[in-house]
Amino acid sequence: MKAQSFDLVIVGAGPVGLMCAYLARLSGLSAIVLDKSEAPLEVGRADALNARTLQLLELAGLFGEIYPLGKPCNTSSVWKDGRFVSRQSAWWDDLEGCFHRHFLMLGQSFLEKSLDAKLRELGASVRRRAPVERVEVTEEGCRTTLVGGELLESKYVVGADGSRSLVRELFGIPFVIERPQIVWAVIDAELETDFPKVPEIIVFQADTSDVAWIPREGAIDRFYVRMDTKDFTLEDAMAKVNRATWPHAVSLKKLVWFSRFSVKESVAESYFVRDRVFLAGDAAHIHSVNGGQGLNTGLADAFNLIWKLALVLKRGAPSSLLASYESERKPVAVSVIESSGELVRSTKYSATGTHAEDYVKIVERRAGNITGMGIRYGRDGLDGQRLPDFELRSGGETRRIYSLLDYSRYTLLVFGVASPPAPLPDYVRRVDVPDGVPTAAEAILVRPDGYIAAHGTLAEMSARIETPEALVHGL
Ligand SMILES: Cc1cc2nc3c(=O)[nH]c(=O)nc-3n(C[C@H](O)[C@H](O)[C@H](O)COP(=O)(O)OP(=O)(O)OC[C@H]3O[C@@H](n4cnc5c(N)ncnc54)[C@H](O)[C@@H]3O)c2cc1C
DSSP, X not given: OOOEEEEEEEEOOSHHHHHHHHHHHHTXXXXXXXXXXXXXXXXXXOOXXXXXXXXXXXXXXXXXXHGGGSEEEOOEEXXXXXXXXXXXXXXXXXXXXXXOOSEEEXXXXXXXXXXXXXXXXXXXXXXXXXXXXXXXXXXXXXXEEETTSOEEEEEEEEEOOOTTOHHHHHTXXXXXXXXXXXXXXXXXXXXXXXXOOOSSEEEEOSSSOOEEEEEOSTTOXXXXXXXXXXXXXXXXXXXXXXXXXXXXXXXXXXXXXXXXEEOOBEEOSOSEETTTEEEOGGGTEEOOSTTSOHHHHHHHHHHHHHHHHHHHHHHOOOGGGGHXXXXXXXXXXHHHHHHHHHHHHHTTOOSSSOHHHHHXXXXXXXXXXXXXXXXXXXXXXXXXXXXXXOEEEETTEEEEHHXXXXXXXEEEEEESOOOOOOOOOTTEEEEEEOTTSOOSOSEEEEOTTSBEEEEEOHHHHHHHTSSHHHHTTTO
């Protein structure tokens, strides 16, 4: 039987693989997602989307569906011996060009189920109970073999197959794991409590700062509890929770998820093989959950990668563009490991006994990573930074710029220049910004993933978009 053929085979239908498939669809690529599991995640794992992810969802047209499912939260407070000590949210106020200055507290399963349903609605291929056994790079592209022998051919493969990635292993990509011997319990539950709870992240100052209380969607809450040994029970973890919240008591009305995990940290040495096979999400980087950066970093990988594959495959952009996936995303993963590593280590080793407050200060200092808003590609200056979100007022109508971006194309923003729109290549759309939006540039060229590619006069930017080669020059 002839092998089925696709632009893209995606191994793994976790949140990152599903997002890759959805973005591929937006970009006009044919894609199939393969997963050994029966269905999307039902409960547990990651618990928050950061502010940058919310912007990315907006430019992929997913914000309206996902946002109402979660609970906004932008505040952390510190409690000690049953008393409120302090509350912090200033770093959110300082964020520029951002309309949703908060996390969206939402379980990973909601995102997976939404994406899975969306892909099915669009008629995209999501195959479950489809374990992958082998991936090879051939003269023509890639060949993927399922357990049982079925073959699939594709131009590219994305390994979004999680922390124990088979794809990474098959290509011998080094992934040296650091294990700082830190173990957490995670509890998602409906609670019974007399604690004066408000929907904010609470860290408790005791001998150590080893309990964090996280608000979540619907009626559930989450506890992260740092444990002293690998072997512990739910009762051991709840005893620690009650020590932290004392004199208030907390008990479980309905347990939704209980998990143990040991912190591991690693970044894949390489993010791609022979310009054909790419790693994304946990397959490329793992770290502690502190700061909630795993899922968010993986989703940003997907947004960085897919438009580049589409531009090479559909528009003839030079394949050298693909190397920028690693040069842009790997340093981000390294910085995420540093920030989550600093946070997790601070929960125990404090010289001053002020762990909880120190923790919140680290969050403040690392806000660029934790909100996702400080991630930039390239040097200082306008080029390489995320496009700030701002409002456009025209003819009595107000639109946010992020609602006008389109993941399938570059956007040329033209500021107050009355020149008639010149014909544009179909990989670029023009948005005229009326007077009143302050900018030093006449025109700004924005990448599909919402980062500024270049700025200058309209004539300079028009030259830049003339060919795909010129468009991606310098990336
Ligand atoms: C136990 C646990 C608890 C976590 N808790 C938190 C948390 O509290 N907060 C937080 O921010 N993050 C947490 N994380 C991390 C977060 O869940 C990940 O960052 C996120 O899931 C990464 O998504 P992904 O799509 O890259 O990988 P995954 O979600 O791991 O998805 C990988 C997919 O690949 C599939 N797959 C693997 N191998 C194959 C194969 N050979 N063939 C076919 N399919 C395959 C798997 O079935 C899976 O569906 C936790 C992770 C774990 C494991």
